[in-house]
Amino acid sequence: MLEVKLHDIGEGMTEGEVIHYLVKVGDSVMTDQPLVEVQTDKMVAELTSPCSGIVKEIRIEVGQTVQVGTSLLYIEIDEAARADRKSHVETKQSAEKKAIPSIKLGEKSPHMPFKRVLAAPYTRKIARDNNINIEDVKASDSSGRITEDDVFRFLQGKQADTEPNKDSRLTEVSQEIPNEIPFRGIRKKIAEKMTKSLFTIPHVTHFDEVNMTNLFKMREQLKADGESVSVSAFLIKALVISLKDFPIFNAELDEENNRILLKKNYHIGIATNTESGLIVPVIHDVDKKSIKEINQDVKELTAKAIAGKLRPFEMQNSTFTVSNVGPLGSTGATPIINYPETALIAFHKTKKQPIVNEQDEIVIGHIMTLSMAFDHRVADGGTAIAFTNRFASLIEQPHKLMMEMI
Incomplete structure (x- = not known):
């Protein structure tokens, strides 16, 4: 009899909630067949069968939250399959590749009685x-x-x-x-994390405006040259450059040891709205990536988040979080910091409006509002203003942004 336990799906995971069993007692299962859906603090994950056999007992009820290492169910192992696996692993894998025909999405295979x-x-x-x-x-x-x-x-x-x-x-x-x-699953985990953040961190929100006109012109020139890059990629690159100038916002407060940890890595979380709730995939080492690479990462991680296909490491170790809510129609907000980070910045709607240029002429510009929430224990308002001013200067004068990457 084999115990199927809740194992550590991601770094630092300690518990998970059983939200749905995909099998019942008496079912025959195959190796790698999905058995149960478990909700962690960041994702819904499927636990698969480590062997072929028959489900003999389900120990934990749906809705229960259990610790890593807890036995969820028992499977009576198919002895013939186990012996064959031990003696013919390579032969079996080769045979399966030849024997299993290509299967179109939605079709069942005689070799795969369960359907994904x-x-x-x-x-x-x-x-x-x-x-x-x-x-x-x-x-x-x-x-x-x-x-x-x-x-x-x-x-x-x-x-x-x-x-x-x-x-x-x-x-x-x-x-x-x-x-x-x-009230469970991702919704409950979001509530727990937001409550901890709001009741632990004294939040201050700083609002500002950024003139996007020159950046939009540069994007149009790139499009004409066959290069399509999202605005988000430019914003994220400018943020990382600004964080290097103001490392206090790429930090974490260690209250237990009375110190502020200035992070040497620049891992940017991308708050993403999905059917299941707010998910934050992470672009790692943004400071080492080009705008084109950042653009590709944003596209891929956002698509994975919406499809529920993010891997654990793709949601870990963020040092600063970005929320781009402008496309949803947002004009302003007081965002909650992604604990234990020090700050979060939200980009809101960009509007066409009259502005006065350097020649004192009234022209039409593209103005984006932003809101930056920061931990007032770690930083002060003046530092936050200087930080967003630095960021705005890179966006409003894109040639400065390019110069920083040389």
């Missing part, structure tokens, strides 16, 4: 709450990812290729909204 469905945990929950086998739901997205709308359509006896009209769809959704939402 692309869907967010909340989408899976909607399906479970309505007694729907999510494998039966057809995805409307070309990527094969099942959405909440796909599940609601299935509830009405319709599939993705039969799109209901807007009014009826709104009615369907309103009928299916529950009158209560379980």
Whole structure:
């Protein structure tokens, strides 16, 4: 009998919440088949079977939070499979590669009785709450990812290729909204971390404006030359240069030892809005990367966060966090610091508005607002203002930003 335990999915993890079992007692399982979904403080992860066999006992109930090392379930090992694995590992792997035909997304294979469905945990929950086998739901997205709308359509006896009209769809959704939402998983972890941050750190928020006009012109020139780079990549690069000039904001307060730790690495967290909640993937060693490389990292990590495919190390060790909420329509906010960091900066909507240029002429400019929350135990308002002034100068005069990278 083999114990399947909650193991350390990521650095520093101590506990996890069991949110859904993908198997039940009596099921036959194969090696690497997903068994259970576990919520950590940063992600939803699937624990897979270490062997082939039969599920004999499930020890921990859904909704329970347990420590790393706790036994979740027991599997009776398939002895024949274990003996074969020990004596013919390489042969077996080679044979499987030849024997398993290519499988299109959504198809089942005789060698793979379980089906991997692309869907967010909340989408899976909607399906479970309505007694729907999510494998039966057809995805409307070309990527094969099942959405909440796909599940609601299935509830009405319709599939993705039969799109209901807007009014009826709104009615369907309103009928299916529950009158209560379980407070657990990522939502609960976010609440715990935000509460700790707000009640531990004396927050101060500094607001400022940045003239984006020249940066936008430079981006248009790059586009004309076949180079498409997001505004975020420029903002992040300018931030790291500014953090090197003001290292107090790339720091962590160690109260126990009465010291402020100035971090030598520049790992930038990117606050990302997903179906499951706020996720913060991390771009590591930003100071060593070009704007083009940063742009690629932002795209890849954001896509992974939305799809729920981030690996643990891609969400660890951030030293400063950025929240780009401008595309959502935000004009201002008082953000909460990503504890135990010292500061967080939020970029808000960029608006066209009249400005006075250096020749005292009234022209139309692109003005972005930002809000910077910082730990008043570690830094003061004057330092925060100097920091954002340095950042703004790099963005407003992009040639200075280029010079800093030479």
